[in-house]
Amino acid sequence: MADRTAMVFPGMAPSGFATLGKFLVLDRFARERVAEASEVLGYPLLARLRADGEDGYSADAQVAFVVSCLALADRAEQVRGVRADVVACPSFGQKAAAVYTGALSFADAVRFTVDLARCEEEYFAGSDLVTHCVVRVPEEAFHDVLRGMAERGEWYDVSGHLDRGFHLVSLSERHLDAFIADIRAAGGYSMHTMRPPVHAAAFTPLRHKAEAEVFTRYTIGAPRIPVVADQDGALVETADAMRTMLLDTFDRAIRWPDVVAGLRRLDVGTVVFAGQDNLFHRLDVTAEAFRVVALNPKNALLPPKTARSA
Numbered sequence: 296m297a298d299r300t301a302m303v304f305p306g307m308a309p310s311g312f313a314t315l316g317k318f319l320v321l322d323r324f325a326r327e328r329v330a331e332a333s334e335v336l337g338y339p340l341l342a343r344l345r346a347d348g349e350d351g352y353s354a355d356a357q358v359a360f361v362v363s364c365l366a367l368a369d370r371a372e373q374v375r376g377v378r379a380d381v382v383a384c385p386s387f388g389q390k391a392a393a394v395y396t397g398a399l400s401f402a403d404a405v406r407f408t409v410d411l412a413r414c415e416e417e418y419f420a421g422s423d424l425v426t427h428c429v430v431r432v433p434e435e436a437f438h439d440v441l442r443g444m445a446e447r448g449e450w451y452d453v454s455g456h457l458d459r460g461f462h463l464v465s466l467s468e469r470h471l472d473a474f475i476a477d478i479r480a481a482g483g484y485s486m487h488t489m490r491p492p493v494h495a496a497a498f499t500p501l502r503h504k505a506e507a508e509v510f511t512r513y514t515i516g517a518p519r520i521p522v523v524a525d526q527d528g529a530l531v532e533t534a535d536a537m538r539t540m541l542l543d544t545f546d547r548a549i550r551w552p553d554v555v556a557g558l559r560r561l562d563v564g565t566v567v568f569a570g571q572d573n574l575f576h577r578l579d580v581t582a583e584a585f586r587v588v589a590l591n592p593k594n595a596l597l598p599p600k601t602a603r604s605a
Contacts, residue, residue: 299380299381299561299562299565300563300564301383301561301563301565301566301567302383302395302567303384303385303567303569304388304390304395304570305386305575306388306574307352307386308570308571308573310356310359310360310363311344312341312344312347314592315359315360315571316345318596319344319362322370324366324367324373327366327369328362328365328401329362332362335402336355340355340358340359340362343355344359352489352490354408354412354413357387357409357412358408358409360570361405363571365401365569367591367592368391368569377567377588379520380521380563381520381522381558381561382395382396382518382523383522383525383554384525385525385549385551385554386494390404390407390408391569393541395520396518396519396520396522397516398515398516399513403513403514407509410508410509411505411509415491415501415505416491418491418501419501422491424467424468424491425468425471425488425490425492426463426464427463427465427466427471427474427486427487427488428486428574429483429484429486430460430484432462432478432481432482432484434459437460437462437478437481437483440474440478443477449467449470451464451465452465452466452496452497453548454494454549455549455551456549456550457574457575457580458551458552458578458579458580458581459579459580463494463548465493465494471488486574493544494545494548495546496546502542505545506542510538515534516537517533521561524554524557525550525554526543526547526553527550528555528556528558555580555581555584558584564586565586566581567590570590571591576589
């Protein structure tokens with residue numbers, strides 16, 4: 296019987312002050328994390344986050360997202376009695392997972408997040424590449440759209456397979472409007488655009504840059520709780536495997552159905568999402584496989600029954 300529990304740290308959603316500020320100010324677990332992060336950064340995180348305005352993906356927004364995820368996990372454990380047997384962490388969620396599993400200290404994770412954000416900003420300076428999320432696209436029609444791009448000589452890469460008809464596609468922003476129009480014509484829907492782009496094989500040079508300039512400055516240990524890798528659902532239990540998973544995020548696509556399959560192999564029946572997640576906990580492949588508990592900055596302070604159904 297599947298009765299084990301997984302803590303899931305989601306990929307990053309836009310995380311400006313308007314989204315996270317109230318939670319970071321009011322929640323006692325978040326306040327503790329914010330205070331420690333501010334000490335590490337050398338400036339007040341919340342003040343900087345407020346000053347960033349609408350930039351929900353700035354380096355400080357990225358730190359704030361990690362802080363909020365870990366604070367929600369703290370609340371899940373200490374208030375709701377959640378005991379995770381395994382961890383999953385699509386995309387950006389890997390950073391919070393590294394802390395939660397003990398592979399990276401919280402202080403190092405704050406520095407690591409900022410250093411990687413600067414590394415990516417430098418690498419993509421002047422680039423017009425983005426990653427766009429599309430949903431409910433019939434599979435045959437989706438591949439027809441991609442074939443059309445290839446025939447026109449437009450570069451693209453599929454950066455994620457999330458569910459039936461749910462994909463992440465990296466492409467040039469100058470072709471984005473036409474791509475969205477084609478997806479809509481095919482019967483699909485367009486969601487959000489990520490800048491900088493993520494998870495494409497063409498970004499292996501970024502992987503090498505990050506490994507040389509950032510990863511060499513940090514010691515990444517073995518996770519104390521097994522982690523299911525977001526690229527293929529493999530089990531991550533050693534320091535080398537954890538480091539490889541963190542590097543793979545630059546140039547390997549997410550395959551969320553493989554993560555779901557990996558969790559099911561471990562007899563996981565309940566998944567607790569700790570973080571602002573607009574997608575993964577709502578996917579059919581997730582809802583069909585697990586009892587889903589979604590804890591986010593909006594519902595965390597509400598009674599458990601309310602949070603469970605969010």
